[in-house]
Amino acid sequence: MKQTKFYLVLRGGVYKILLSTELRKGKVKQSLISLYTTKKGEAKDKFKQFLKEQKVKQSHLILLTPEDDASFKNQIPEITLQLFYEKILSILECNLTKGTQKIYRLAVQNFTNIIGDKYLSKYTMFDVEEYKAQRLKSGTSPSTINMDISTLKALFNLAIQYEYLTKNVFTKIKKFKIMNKEIQTLTNEQMDTIINYPSKVNDTVIKAIFKFCRYSGLRITEILNIKWSDINTSTNSISIRSNKVYKMYHIHINNKLKETLQSLVKEQSEDFMFKPYTSTSAPFINRHLKRIIAKHPDIPKNLHIHNFRHTFITNKIQSGVPIAIVQNMVNHADVKTTMQYTHLNCMNKEVIEYSNLF
Secondary structure, three states: OOOEEEEEEEOOEEEEEEEEEOHHOOOEEEEEOOOOOOOOOHHHHHHHHHHHOOOOOOOEEEEEEOOOOOOOOOOOOOOHHHHHHHHHHHHHHHHHOOHHHHHHHHHHHHHHHOOOEEEEOOOHHHHHHHHHHHHHHHHOOOHHHHHHHHHHHHHHHHHHHHOOOOOOOOOOOOOHHHHOOOOOOHHHHHHHHHHOOOOOOOOHHHHHHHHHHHHOOOOHHHOOOOHHEEEEEEOOOOEEEEEOOOOEEEEEHHHHHHHHHHHHOOOOEEEEEEEEOOHHHHHHHHHHHHHHOOOOOOOOOOOOOOHHHHHHHHHHHHOOOOOOOOOOOHHHOOHHHOOOOOOHHHHHHHHHHHHHOO
């Protein structure tokens, strides 16, 4: 028999009624009803009236807020994973990019589809291991599963921060060991082929976007976010809005970028430089790149627009530019990210010469 428990809780400064119904197999359904008041006394009166109207029996567990009910003082309010995710969604939207928000949404969706939507405190290490096994069995790559585990671990840490949990079941979970993928780069000939390929629409703008990818090392969303007002001719620099690390930084306008800028038609200063394309156009640019690659068998099929950035970083390191300078040029928050590219330098001329010495 289904049993519903009623709680009077304070959420976001407003008192609400939390309805928690236990379903089969340990699953729980929860919902919130706002009492539209911030006053404790008024909330208690409305809560009692609600219970009276619903004809709630004494056998049901009725709890007030922690400060009102001494028996609740040392207990933590129960909440399901799905409801907790929905409650902190506004926080995620303010602090994370849309791409990262999607990662959180899919991680919660995948986990609850397999294990079920339980109270946060009811999940066990066995549940997590079962999830890993089921995802692997379904053909999901270990790296994707590892990302889910990291995302859910971060979500459960938030639950601890907001006092819905005391411990994180994901803390001791081991991820799959994965061999680092080789960073794929483009040759000069391949980049020339891509840039010079004629586009049916906005040919000049598309070419300029690819050139910026090649000669700036910027992320595609950063490039598409540039406005004409971001260009400072007195300092010969461009202000870049980074959604990745949430800060503004600047890049130098080298000769190649200067040529590219001159090929574009400047309109209003607040217009995006690559109009009609903006940061939301990144998927379109990637699809356009895929269409070009499909017509050229000499270019690897699994390339993405981000490989231009990999190529830029790799070329700088192989040219002898210090790691710290490269890190600054491409706005890596952690130098370890830049260091990942140093192994590509193991086949340079000097290394090959020394390897032949015995």
